[in-house]
Every structure is written in C-alpha cells, then in structure tokens.
Amino acid sequence: MIEEEKLAMGNALLLLKHMGYCKALKGVWSDDFKYSLLKARFEEMIAKEDEKKEEKDEKLIADLGECNLFFGSSSSLELNSICVPCLLKVALNKEENEEAQKEVEMALLALSCIFSHYNIERDLYLNEMKEIIQYHEKHHNLTRLAYQSAWWFLIILSFNDQKTIEVIVDELHFEREAARELDELMQSVDWKKKEEEEVKEKGKNEELVFKRWLQMFEHFFITCRKWNEECPGLIESIVRVLQAAKDYRREICKTCIYLLRSSAENRAVKVDALLKSGAIDAVLEEIQQPTLDEEMTFECKKFFQLISVCLKIKEIDEKEEAKKKVIKMEIFDKLEEEGYEDIIISIQKNISCIFKDDDVFIYL
Known part of the structure; x- marks a missing residue:
C-alpha cells in the first residue's frame, strides 16, 4: 500500500507505532515482521538517513526504530546504535503536555523491547537514562508506563555490565524506587476479581504496568549480583x-x-x-x-x-x-x-x- 501510494509513509508509521505500542504493552510477540520486506525497507531507510552529513531527519529514524523494536525484530547492533540515541532524544523531552508525554512514553516503551543480547555501548545511553529517571523523581513528568519502561531498558542492558549495575543500585536506588512504585500500583488492582474476569477500564493500564514491574524483577534478580541495604524493602x-x-x-x-x-x-x-x-x-x-x-x-x-x-x-x-x-x-x-x-x-x-x-x- 505504501509503494502504491495508497497510504502515506507518515500515516503508515503512525499506524504501525500505535499497533506496536498495544502489542508491546500486552506482551504479545511475533516473528512475522522480522522476515518481512517492510522491515528490510525500514532498516534501509534508517541506514540511508544516518549517512546524511547534513539535515539528518532524526524523528524519522526514531519512528522507524520504534516500529522495528515494537514488533519484536530487534535490529542489528549497528542499526540499534543509530536508533537508540534518536529515541533517547525523544525521551528527554521534558514538556508536560499530553502529546509530548505520549511520545516520551512510546519511545521508552520501544527501548524496553531491545533484547539483552545486544550489548549497546554504555556511552550511548547511560547518562541520558540517568537524567530521565532522576528528573522524573524530582518533577514526576513521566507516565507510570514510561517510568517502568525506562528502568526495564536499563536492566536489560545491564546484563554482564558491572558499571551499569552499580549505577542502577547505588546511584539510582532501583530497589527503593521499585518498592515504592509497586506499593502505589497495588492500590489500582481490584484484588477480589479473578484473572478471567474483565478488569475495570479505569484500572486496566495500571494493572498492566503493575504486572510489567513484576516481570522486570525476574531480570533484576538474575542480572544484579550486588547487595544493597534497600533490597529487603523490595522483597517486602x-x-x-x-x-x-x-x-x-x-x-x-x-x-x-x-x-x-x-x-x-x-x-x-x-x-x-x-x-x-x-x-x-x-x-x-x-x-x-x-x-x-x-x-x-x-x-x-x-x-x-x-x-x-x-x-x-x-x-x-x-x-x-x-x-x-x-x-x-x-x-x-x-x-x-x-x-x-x-x-x-x-x-x-x-x-x-x-x-x-x-x-x-x-x-x-
């Protein structure tokens, strides 16, 4: 449809981003996109845009990168190294209007879909992620999903990276923040409803985020081999x-x-x-x-x-x-x-x- 100009590229990307957003939020994964011609075209567009010496369209790179990550087809290390800085620039936007917050949330959720076996250079993300998390803790500018996704991205990339683990535990106090967030999100869950019963609409997103925190703790306990006095609070x-x-x-x-x-x-x-x-x-x-x-x-x-x-x-x-x-x-x-x-x-x-x-x- 894009080739036949029945659907403009901008609209196609917007549609794919929102589809991928829903897919990632609910934890649905598929390899179909991984082997598609559209994925190959997107990666070619990312590489071509990055080669430009002037007037590089970083928003286009970020949009294409989000689509790739949302559909579970983590690109090569080289392409991720191009996309991650562009997505982080989106995530660093501190505007508090609803549209900006949604873009930030989408960028961070996409980053949280990166696979742990892609050892992206620490210099490409660590300082930016520290700034995003620390700024939120002071100003509360992120949505709950965006904040959780920021942590997930860091923990995924901390595998076998002692420096990142030290930042997560000692500087950013993950255990303390995770315990606080989990306790707050518990208030949004209707504990008297069984799994098979439909969750009330007003608490639906909060419960999904709540479950994502629990899923993330598995990665944390596997990855982090550094003791911190705040750990018992998380276990509590x-x-x-x-x-x-x-x-x-x-x-x-x-x-x-x-x-x-x-x-x-x-x-x-x-x-x-x-x-x-x-x-x-x-x-x-x-x-x-x-x-x-x-x-x-x-x-x-x-x-x-x-x-x-x-x-x-x-x-x-x-x-x-x-x-x-x-x-x-x-x-x-x-x-x-x-x-x-x-x-x-x-x-x-x-x-x-x-x-x-x-x-x-x-x-x-």
Missing part, C-alpha cells in the same frame, strides 16, 4: 503483593513465589533479608493453600533448598558464621511450628540441587 513489597493476591489472583501469586525463589537464588541477597522481609513466612503460608499445584509446590521446595545452600556455604568471618547459625535455627523453628518436619529432613539430606557461584557448582 513482593511479599505484600503475594499476600494480597493469594485468594483470587493465583497467576500473580505464582509470579511472586517465583520471584522470591529467584531472590533466594541470587547470592547477593542475604538469608536474613529473606527472613526479616517475611518471605519465608509467606512461602510457608503458600504451602498450606488447598489449591497448590505441582508448579507452585516445586517453587516452594526450591526456595527452601536454595536457603539451605546459602546456610551451608562456609564463611571466613566468624561473626557472620555465628549470625548464620542463629538464622538457621530461626528458620527451622518456623518449619517445626508449622509441622513441616519432612521439609527439614529433605533440606538436610542430599538433594539434587545445584547452585552456581562464580562458575563453581555447589551440591547439597
């Missing part, structure tokens, strides 16, 4: 979501249990943080649910296996070792109070549980 927020979801929202509940298991698997997360945050109590409560299925049973068992691994790893520091013994006794006392002697026995025996630590595998 996940526990609060689990407690709110356990009666009606079993899919959200399942996600939370998986996240608690992932946090236990992360060696940077200390066992006493899991104890003080209420994570251990929450998993014990979940075990008692009459609707516990095979997958949830596995996740709960894995959670305790991972805690057992952490408690068995030898520490050089005697104070830390003494503290660990106290924690171990407290955890086992909780298990005994609930009548889970079989769990204690299974934890103490040789279970085929593997825990990776700096490429060294530790077996129980």
Whole structure:
C-alpha cells in the first residue's frame, strides 16, 4: 500500500507505532515482521538517513526504530546504535503536555523491547537514562508506563555490565524506587476479581504496568549480583503483593513465589533479608493453600533448598558464621511450628540441587 501510494509513509508509521505500542504493552510477540520486506525497507531507510552529513531527519529514524523494536525484530547492533540515541532524544523531552508525554512514553516503551543480547555501548545511553529517571523523581513528568519502561531498558542492558549495575543500585536506588512504585500500583488492582474476569477500564493500564514491574524483577534478580541495604524493602513489597493476591489472583501469586525463589537464588541477597522481609513466612503460608499445584509446590521446595545452600556455604568471618547459625535455627523453628518436619529432613539430606557461584557448582 505504501509503494502504491495508497497510504502515506507518515500515516503508515503512525499506524504501525500505535499497533506496536498495544502489542508491546500486552506482551504479545511475533516473528512475522522480522522476515518481512517492510522491515528490510525500514532498516534501509534508517541506514540511508544516518549517512546524511547534513539535515539528518532524526524523528524519522526514531519512528522507524520504534516500529522495528515494537514488533519484536530487534535490529542489528549497528542499526540499534543509530536508533537508540534518536529515541533517547525523544525521551528527554521534558514538556508536560499530553502529546509530548505520549511520545516520551512510546519511545521508552520501544527501548524496553531491545533484547539483552545486544550489548549497546554504555556511552550511548547511560547518562541520558540517568537524567530521565532522576528528573522524573524530582518533577514526576513521566507516565507510570514510561517510568517502568525506562528502568526495564536499563536492566536489560545491564546484563554482564558491572558499571551499569552499580549505577542502577547505588546511584539510582532501583530497589527503593521499585518498592515504592509497586506499593502505589497495588492500590489500582481490584484484588477480589479473578484473572478471567474483565478488569475495570479505569484500572486496566495500571494493572498492566503493575504486572510489567513484576516481570522486570525476574531480570533484576538474575542480572544484579550486588547487595544493597534497600533490597529487603523490595522483597517486602513482593511479599505484600503475594499476600494480597493469594485468594483470587493465583497467576500473580505464582509470579511472586517465583520471584522470591529467584531472590533466594541470587547470592547477593542475604538469608536474613529473606527472613526479616517475611518471605519465608509467606512461602510457608503458600504451602498450606488447598489449591497448590505441582508448579507452585516445586517453587516452594526450591526456595527452601536454595536457603539451605546459602546456610551451608562456609564463611571466613566468624561473626557472620555465628549470625548464620542463629538464622538457621530461626528458620527451622518456623518449619517445626508449622509441622513441616519432612521439609527439614529433605533440606538436610542430599538433594539434587545445584547452585552456581562464580562458575563453581555447589551440591547439597
């Protein structure tokens, strides 16, 4: 249709951007666009526009880049290196009118669709993303979706990048901000409605953003191996979501249990943080649910296996070792109070549980 001039390029891009926006927001992925002639044409247009020495149309590059990213066909590293700076310029727009905010939201959502295996040069995005996040925390100029997408983009690209991880944890205080945002978004969820029931229109977008935060935590626990004192606060927020979801929202509940298991698997997360945050109590409560299925049973068992691994790893520091013994006794006392002697026995025996630590595998 574009070739036959039945649809102007500008209108075609606008249509594709809005289609891609809805697609990305709902987490629908497809490879159809990846092998299309339209994708090839868009990438050719991006490269051709970038070659211009003067009057380069950065808005066109940004629009084309958004379409490529929204439809799950992450371009080559070279093309992403062209598109990312243009999309960041859109995202840096600090105007507070509705149209500007929508463009910023769309640009950041598109950036959050970049695949983690594209190791884009840190210099192309880190300072700009810091500015976007820090400015929002002072002036609240971003939509909730835009703010979440900014974090997701950073965390995706922090894989195996210690410098970016340090910025996320130490400078931008991800755990603190994520916990605050999650607690606020919890107020938008109708916890008495089951998954299959239609969500009220006024809370629909908020609930989608809420679920995106939960999905992002999985990436965070896998990527970030740096301890921060704010981490227990994030785990407490996940526990609060689990407690709110356990009666009606079993899919959200399942996600939370998986996240608690992932946090236990992360060696940077200390066992006493899991104890003080209420994570251990929450998993014990979940075990008692009459609707516990095979997958949830596995996740709960894995959670305790991972805690057992952490408690068995030898520490050089005697104070830390003494503290660990106290924690171990407290955890086992909780298990005994609930009548889970079989769990204690299974934890103490040789279970085929593997825990990776700096490429060294530790077996129980």
